[in-house]
Amino acid sequence: MNTLIDVLSAPSILVAFIALVGLLVQKKKTSDVIKGTVKTFVGFLVIQAGAGILETSLAPFGLMFQEAFNIAGVVPNNEAIVALALTEYGTNTALIMFFGMVANILIARFTRFKYIFLTGHHTLYMACMLAVIMAVAGFDTIPLIIAGSVALGIIMTLSPAIVQPFMRELLGNDNVALGHFSAVGYAVSGYIGRIFKKDKEHSTENINFPKGLGFLRDSTVSIAITMIVMYFIVALFAGPQFIEAELSGGTNFLVFSLIQAGNFAAGVFVILAGVRLVLAEIVPAFKGISTKLVPNAKPALDVPIIFTFAPNAVLIGFFSSFLGGIVSLAIMLAVGSTVILPGVVPHFFTGAAAGVFGNTTGGIKGSVAGSFVNGVIVSFLPLFLMPVLGDLGFASTTFSDADFGVSGLFFGSLANYAGPIAIVVSLVVILVLMAIPFKKKTAEAK
Amino acid sequence: MKILAVCGQGLGTSFMVEMNINQVLGELGVTDVEVSHSDLSSAQPGDADVFFLAKDIAEGGEQLGNVVILDSIIDIDELRVKVKKVLEEKGML
DSSP states (O other), X not given: OHHXXXXXHOHHHHHHHHHHHHHHHTTOOHHHHHHHHHHHHHHHHHHHHHHHHHHHHHXXXXXHHHHHHSSOEEEEOHHHHHHHHHHHHHHHHHHHHHHHHHHHHHHHHHSSOOEEEOOHHHHHHHHHHHHHHHHHHTOOHHHHHHHXXXXXXXXXXXXXXXXXXXHHHHHSSSSOEEOOTTHHHHHHHHHHHHHTGGGTTSOGGGSOOOOOOGGGGSHHHHHHHHHHHHHHHHHXXXXXXXXXXXXXXXSOHHHHHHHHHHHHHHHHHHHHHHHHHHXXXXXXXXXXXXXXXXXXXXXXXXXXXGXXXXXXXXXXXXXXXXXXXXXXXXXXXXXXXXEEOOOHHHIIIIIHHHHHHHHHHHHHHHHHXXXXXXXXXXXXXXXXXXXXXXXXXXXXXXXXXXXXXXXXXXXXXXXXXXXXXXXXXXXXXXXXXXXXXXXXXXXXXX | OEXXXXXXXXXXXXXXXXXXXXXHHHHHTOOSOEEEEEETTTOOGGGXXXXXXXXXXXXXXXXXXXXXXXXXXXXXXXXXXXXXXXXXXXXXO
16 A cells, blocks of 8 residues: 555656556557656656756855845746746646646536647646745645646646737637737737737738747757856856855856756756656657547647748847846846746746737737747746745746736635635636636537 | 657647647658657757757757758648658658
């Protein structure tokens, strides 16, 4: 009995077991079953190893920031916070992810929201955040898994739905949706673009923009560069005496900072490799099963699918969003709250997408304004999110993209207000609301 | 033969392209092609015989060698044409 509990509470084994069942259900070849199960098992352990590397980099950064500015500084990075959270919440994350995908299929099957969320790494990150939030809210064991899975299923279908009006405008058809958990920022950018709809013809794509920033799309490069810049700035403020006496063991403070910044990028690199291994079997299985079970399913795909439609807006959006992040940072410094540092990765991906949607509805002006507001949103939401994450709120990193902030705050505040029962009621109400318009429509059709 | 789909993070987009390439290969009845996906930093020229990249990261992937650029990564028809062309060049169709 104890052995069984040990097996089930080791997330790496549990995830591998889920993969094994999935592969057997799909009647894969024995060699594929073995390969897939082992890869998933090892992948999970790789993520945890990456978390270890990240911690060695983040801990001194936090201390240096505290010494330099007397307040806490936080680098929002999904991979970092998830890897740290998985050590404690791994089992629940795995189960919520699995049943959340089932919930997504059921909701898409039986309501008018036909979206199947295929961006596996975001599903994993959201499952992880929900596992934390539901635990902090007071759920445990089976109710925790049920509440987390239903919430995940709802978020997986609603997030693509709120960007879909703008996706239709951009693509000219309704076949594909966007599966990226920063949809709130994108929709806001699209609506802000509408303010400038008279200038829609002045598109970002009519300007001749210098190329050569494409290398930032390579996430290892962009993470390393930003972390080096941030580490150096913070190191200069914290001063060599403090760093060399307390943290680096005598090594030159700038050399120490350079290595730690590199360690951060290395940690994320390792975590991404692990995530890739874990998802390798789960996502194709999810895709295959959902296309069979949900007629007219709309696949919600990862954010770079829209980048090729407006390459200039991608760059403008990134810069404008990053500027929004810097303005937000200045405000936080002025107010003296915890400071959210603008990370290149969140601003690159979410800012770029916000720029594309802003351009679709409002040309250059829409693109600049929409992505600037997106930058402010992805700076302040993580700040407000931290208190509902329990102990993890004190880590030097947190979830970056907008939908994590919105859904985390939603469920976290409900729990603070009236405990787990409030979350249960809200989930039921949302499900009923999602189901109702569908019935109306079929009635009208008759 | 081995095909590698590449994108910036090596998580979502390249994975999707990999699944679509597998779908096209299935339609064409071609079996002995190994398809996988990777991020731009990790991909090396020797990793595969052919690399599939989206247009927006084309400039970062030129050094990989035999590169196929996709104008739209959600257009399965474009992919079908380009995969077919690769297979014909390799004498597999």
